[in-house]
Amino acid sequence: MSAQQDSRPSMGKRIAYPAITLVVLVAVWSGSIHFLRIPDYLLPSPTQVVNAMYVGYVQGAYWPHFFFTLKSVVIGYLAGCTLAIACGILLAESPTFELFVYPYIVALQSMPKIAIAPLVIVWLGFGLESKVVMVALVCFFPLFINTAIGIKQANPQLIDVLRAFGASKAMIFRRVKLPGAAGHIFAGLQIGVVLALIGAVVAEFVASTQGLGHIIKAAAVDMQTNVMFAALISLAVLGVVGSQFLRWLHTRVVFWDRTASTAATQTQSE
Amino acid sequence: MASSGPGTVLEAQGLSLVYQTSRGPVTALQELDAALAPGEFLSVLGPSGCGKSTLLKLAAGLISPTQGRILLEGQAIDGPSGRVGVVFQQPALLPWSTVLENVLVPIRALGRDLAAGRKRALDLLKLVGLAEFATHYPGELSGGMQQRVAIARGLVHEPRILFLDEPFAALDAMTREHMTGELQRIWLATGCSVAFITHSIPEAVFLSDRIVVMSARPGRVVREVKVDLPRPRTIETMADARFNAQCTELRQLFQDLVIFE
Numbered sequence: 001m002s003a004q005q006d007s008r009p010s011m012g013k014r015i016a017y018p019a020i021t022l023v024v025l026v027a028v029w030s031g032s033i034h035f036l037r038i039p040d041y042l043l044p045s046p047t048q049v050v051n052a053m054y055v056g057y058v059q060g061a062y063w064p065h066f067f068f069t070l071k072s073v074v075i076g077y078l079a080g081c082t083l084a085i086a087c088g089i090l091l092a093e094s095p096t097f098e099l100f101v102y103p104y105i106v107a108l109q110s111m112p113k114i115a116i117a118p119l120v121i122v123w124l125g126f127g128l129e130s131k132v133v134m135v136a137l138v139c140f141f142p143l144f145i146n147t148a149i150g151i152k153q154a155n156p157q158l159i160d161v162l163r164a165f166g167a168s169k170a171m172i173f174r175r176v177k178l179p180g181a182a183g184h185i186f187a188g189l190q191i192g193v194v195l196a197l198i199g200a201v202v203a204e205f206v207a208s209t210q211g212l213g214h215i216i217k218a219a220a221v222d223m224q225t226n227v228m229f230a231a232l233i234s235l236a237v238l239g240v241v242g243s244q245f246l247r248w249l250h251t252r253v254v255f256w257d258r259t260a261s262t263a264a265t266q267t268q269s270e
Numbered sequence: 271m272a273s274s275g276p277g278t279v280l281e282a283q284g285l286s287l288v289y290q291t292s293r294g295p296v297t298a299l300q301e302l303d304a305a306l307a308p309g310e311f312l313s314v315l316g317p318s319g320c321g322k323s324t325l326l327k328l329a330a331g332l333i334s335p336t337q338g339r340i341l342l343e344g345q346a347i348d349g350p351s352g353r354v355g356v357v358f359q360q361p362a363l364l365p366w367s368t369v370l371e372n373v374l375v376p377i378r379a380l381g382r383d384l385a386a387g388r389k390r391a392l393d394l395l396k397l398v399g400l401a402e403f404a405t406h407y408p409g410e411l412s413g414g415m416q417q418r419v420a421i422a423r424g425l426v427h428e429p430r431i432l433f434l435d436e437p438f439a440a441l442d443a444m445t446r447e448h449m450t451g452e453l454q455r456i457w458l459a460t461g462c463s464v465a466f467i468t469h470s471i472p473e474a475v476f477l478s479d480r481i482v483v484m485s486a487r488p489g490r491v492v493r494e495v496k497v498d499l500p501r502p503r504t505i506e507t508m509a510d511a512r513f514n515a516q517c518t519e520l521r522q523l524f525q526d527l528v529i530f531e
Contacts, residue, residue, distance in 0.1 A: 157362045161356070
């Protein structure tokens with residue numbers, strides 16, 4: 001791993017090169033609008049997007065929406081992840097529980113979770129509750145499966161060693177299985193961040209009076225593409241910040257596993 | 271064949287173990303009789319598949335025999351007890367715990383006094399030459415060092431027997447030779463009984479007071495050999511005529527065993 005780190009480009013390059021890409025993109029973007037005469041209801045100019053961001057975040061019109069989405073994502077994510085880890089542990093540790101629920105888990109896993117969104121709105125209304133539940137629901141499955149797999153794949157040799165020294169089941173779980181599953185759990189948590197945003201936005205699309213998803217939907221009606229762009233950028237920022245935070249946490253917590261972050265990206269692309 | 275009585279710490283009596291597999295039953299051990307005297311270094315020497323590792327699992331109480339008995343200080347082993355320390359082929363350390371915490375695993379598992387355990391763990395780490403690595407993680411150590419940690423872990427709860435299953439099999443030849451000498455030193459310092467599973471003839475002759483030779487499938491004792499070389503044995507011992515004679519004798523025996531199959 002260290003050999004790879006040595007060959008990593010310098011900090012300056014890692015900032016400068018993407019910045020150049022941005023400048024080129026913005027130039028092509030404004031150029032095409034100017035020369036191809038693309039109307040702004042199809043594609044806003046960069047200035048119009050910046051203007052929308054100014055109205056949104058400096059004058060403050062988007063903040064309530066931003067926080068509405070953020071709140072539903074954070075609450076839903078925490079609830080969904082807690083439940084997923086608990087259920088994953090239960091599934092891995094109790095063969096009886098697995099027998100009872102396994103076929104339904106497979107069925108639910110193959111179903112697109114966002115299809116439930118209208119039903120959740122019917123049950124819980126237009127407010128925050130339905131968004132939180134949607135977020136929790138979409139975060140749940142990947143982490144649930146990852147937790148169960150991680151615990152089941154615990155190194156049998158380590159378990160044998162602990163058993164040979166007379167360790168209790170609880171100690172084996174705490175000292176071998178749970179830390180052994182940490183890599184898988186963090187991979188599930190990372191996937192969950194992106195899924196959480198999808199869940200929140202979908203729920204807001206279906207029915208909401210607030211949120212970044214609501215802004216996009218409302219702006220679409222008026223063809224205010226610059227507002228849509230501004231909201232999309234906000235969502236991207238939320239996603240990037242969340243993912244990076246989790247990646248950082250992952251390497252901190254699962255410090256013994258140098259391949260941790262690659263494992264996460266692999267699972268994500270599956 | 272050593273006889274039963276107060277002079278044994280570990281004793282196998284007509285010990286058989288049959289595994290049920292999808293292709294029918296497989297006899298790993300057949301009517302095995304063997305005994306380990308207090309303070310003795312006993313090697314169990316045999317080809318692959320002679321049920322040597324099964325023997326360790328039986329002694330550790332991880333599995334129960336199909337027939338016969340395995341006695342620890344006169345009592346049948348009915349589960350992991352903490353009276354046996356084990357070292358496996360792989361170091362099998364917890365990668366998320368420090369070296370010290372790894373050595374303390376038996377102390378925690380057995381619910382022993384942690385303060386006393388920590389002191390003993392540090393003493394053992396000093397004995398195996400890893401005193402300054404107590405706060406390191408296993409990933410930062412070489413294979414040989416990791417196996418030393420495993421040996422310290424196997425001894426920390428002051429077991430009556432240290433049972434090692436090919437502990438140096440995964441090490442490179444040079445480290446392996448060094449570790450063989452280290453194991454003798456550690457054994458002489460602690461004075462516990464050692465059962466050492468190996469398929470290296472020179473290793474067995476170098477280390478043992480007595481060698482139990484096993485045949486493969488099913489595992490049976492075919493010969494017992496006493497090694498009377500003076501201790502501590504050194505690199506010079508390996509050049510000793512008696513050492514070589516004993517190695518040759520065992521090699522011949524194995525050749526006959528293979529032809530026999």
